[in-house]
Every structure is written in C-alpha cells, then in structure tokens.
Amino acid sequence: MNEKTNGMAPPFNPYLALIVGTMAVSTGAIFARLADAPALVIAAYRVGLATLILAPIAWYKARDEIKTLSKRDLKLAVIAGFFLALHFATWISSLDYTSVANSVVLVNTNPLWVGLLTPLIARERVKRAAVYSIGISVIGGAIIGYGDFATGGKALLGDGLALAGSICAAIYLLLGRNLRRKLSLVAYIFICYGSAAVILWIIVLSLRLPITGFSPGTVAAFWGMALVAQIIGHSTYNWALRWLSAGLIAVSLLGEPIGSTILAYLIFDEGLTVYKVVGGVIILSAIYLAASTESRAKKE
Numbered sequence: 001m002n003e004k005t006n007g008m009a010p011p012f013n014p015y016l017a018l019i020v021g022t023m024a025v026s027t028g029a030i031f032a033r034l035a036d037a038p039a040l041v042i043a044a045y046r047v048g049l050a051t052l053i054l055a056p057i058a059w060y061k062a063r064d065e066i067k068t069l070s071k072r073d074l075k076l077a078v079i080a081g082f083f084l085a086l087h088f089a090t091w092i093s094s095l096d097y098t099s100v101a102n103s104v105v106l107v108n109t110n111p112l113w114v115g116l117l118t119p120l121i122a123r124e125r126v127k128r129a130a131v132y133s134i135g136i137s138v139i140g141g142a143i144i145g146y147g148d149f150a151t152g153g154k155a156l157l158g159d160g161l162a163l164a165g166s167i168c169a170a171i172y173l174l175l176g177r178n179l180r181r182k183l184s185l186v187a188y189i190f191i192c193y194g195s196a197a198v199i200l201w202i203i204v205l206s207l208r209l210p211i212t213g214f215s216p217g218t219v220a221a222f223w224g225m226a227l228v229a230q231i232i233g234h235s236t237y238n239w240a241l242r243w244l245s246a247g248l249i250a251v252s253l254l255g256e257p258i259g260s261t262i263l264a265y266l267i268f269d270e271g272l273t274v275y276k277v278v279g280g281v282i283i284l285s286a287i288y289l290a291a292s293t294e295s296r297a298k299k300e
Contacts (some may be wrong), residue, residue: 014243017236018252024233028225028261029104030091030267035221038209039096042225045090049226051194058190065187066206073179077188080175081195083168089200091165098158104260106162111137111286113170114250129256133289137251140282143275172240173250189235252284258283 017253028046035042058066069077094103111134172192179188204211237249 004156010243014240017240017250020246021233021236021240022255023259024228024236026233026263028229028233028256029095029260030222030231030263031225032095033268035214035218035225037214037218037222039092039212040089040200040204040207041209042222043085043092044102044197044204044211045222046088046225046230047085047193048197048201049222050230051190051197053226053231054186054190054193057089058186062184062187062190065184066191069183069187069191073182074191076175076179076190077183077214078195080172081192082199083172083175084192085196085199087165087168087172088196089165089203090161090168094158094161094165096158098156098162103158103162104256105142107165107169108253108256109138109163110166110170110173110253111250114173114282115165117170117174133251133286136289137283137286140279140286143279143282145291169253170250173237176238177245177249178239180238185235185242186240189238192238193230255283 032039032042037045089108091103094107115131115134176188176192237253240249
C-alpha cells in the first residue's frame with residue numbers, strides 16, 4: 001500500500017528509515033558473535049527482551065487495538081511471529097556449523113523468496129524491475145561469499161539452516177506487509193515479537209539449555225541485540241512495510257552483509273576482500289534500482 005491508498009503521507013522519509021534499519025540490523029551478527037551462549041538462547045533473549053521493552057508501550061498505546069483485533073488478524077500476527085522465531089532459530093544456529101560469510105550470504109537471499117512468494121501471500125504483482133533487482137542482489141550476495149562456500153558434513157547442514165532462515169524471513173515480511181495495512185506498528189510488533197519469544201523460550205526450556213550464569217559481556221550482547229537489532233532494526237522495517245513493498249524491504253536487507261562486514265572490520269579486525277567490496281557495490285545498486293523504481297511508480 002502506498003501513500004495514496006493510505007490517504008496520508010508518511011511522517012518521515014521511509015527510504016531514510018530503511019537506511020537506519022539496515023545499520024541497526026547489521027549489528028545483529030556482531031552481537032551474536034560477542035554473546036557466549038547457545039544459538040537458541042541468544043535468539044530467545046533477543047526477542048524476549050524486545051517484548052519486555054515493548055510491553056509497557058503496547059499497554060499504553062495499543063491495548064484497546066489489540067483487544068479488538070479480529071481472530072484472523074491475531075492469528076496472522078502470531079503466524080508471522082512463528083516464522084520470525086524460525087528465522088532466528090535457524091539462522092543463528094547455522095553459525096555453529098558454517099562460516100559467518102556463508103550464513104550471512106545465504107540468509108540474505110530472502111529477496112528471491114519474497115519475489116517468488118509475493119503473488120501467493122501478499123497478492124501483489126511482482127514488477128519486472130523488482131525481478132531484476134532481486135537477481136542482481138542475489139548475485140552480489142554470492143560474490144561476497146565467493147571462495148568461502150562449504151561443502152559436505154556439518155558445514156552443509158549450516159548452509160541449509162541459513163537458507164531455511166532466509167525463507168522464513170521472507171514469509172515473515174510478506175505476512176507483515178498484509179497486516180501493517182491494518183494494524184499500528186506497536187500492536188503488530190508486540191504480538192509478533194511476543195509470539196516469537198514464547199515459541200523460542202518453550203524450545204529453550206524444553207531442551208534444558210542454560211539461561212543464567214552468563215558473563216556481563218554476554219548479557220550486554222543480549223541487550224544490544226534486543227535494543228539495536230530488534231527494536232530499532234526490525235521495527236523500522238516493520239514500520240516501512242506500511243509504505244513500501246515487501247520486495248523492496250527484502251532487497252534493502254541485503255545491505256546487512258555490507259554493514260556487518262564494516263563492523264567486523266572495525267571491531268574484530270576482519271579483512272575486507274575485493275569480493276566483499278565488489279559484492280557490496282552490486283547489492284547497493286540493486287537497492288537503488290528497487291527504491292528508484294518504486295518511487296517512480298508512486299508518482300505515476
């Protein structure tokens with residue numbers, strides 16, 4: 001839904017919001033690396049703490065809206081939360097088996113899945129330019145991870161988990177695209193993040209994974225993921241879903257490997273390769289193509 005069909009203009013530039021969201025989401029992999037805890041526990045704390053932060057805000061601003069939600073909308077929001085939980089569980093778990101480069105590249109193929117699933121879930125026609133931008137972005141992501149793709153054994157399992165996380169992220173975005181047309185941001189993300197937290201904590205507790213006794217650095221990483229990557233990053237994308245297509249949001253998420261690479265260079269002194277630079281430029285080109293195409297469509 002664009003500004004015209006909403007009947008109102010966005011309060012600030014949604015493309016600027018995408019830049020902020022990309023920068024915030026890019027910290028997720030950094031905080032995950034800094035956290036010395038099982039992958040599922042990291043995921044559970046990420047959405048669990050985010051839900052606790054949102055709870056008083058949702059009570060103050062959206063409790064009446066949440067109480068009057070139709071069963072269908074509530075069900076769809078919970079399903080979106082389910083796929084968000086699967087996304088985090090599979091993606092963060094993949095880091096235990098395959099390289100960070102493999103994981104980030106494969107989990108960020110979600111524009112491809114968004115493009116393929118958009119007609120089925122969001123009931124929106126995929127424009128030709130969007131198809132081109134999807135293809136370009138995936139090529140850029142593949143170049144970033146060139147020479148580091150693992151084959152066989154546990155590494156192959158990790159690659160598969162990252163790919164599964166990408167598909168789950170695409171479904172989560174598309175469901176959010178439909179719901180954000182009707183629900184306020186606070187109501188949607190509280191239900192979505194909350195249901196994801198419940199699912200992940202049930203899994204963590206049923207597996208009897210450690211949930212206490214972590215170092216101050218790990219606890220700080222948990223809060224960093226919740227506040228920066230989740231509350232600022234994911235919530236910014238969910239806000240933008242009201243104004244921009246799920247396809248554009250997914251392509252913009254491909255800026256995450258670029259941001260993560262820069263942060264890893266600054267924090268962990270990881271080197272920048274020519275493949276990462278070239279791949280990053282291609283990804284930025286795909287984001288520009290998708291954004292400029294959508295901007296022109298809204299003016300027509």
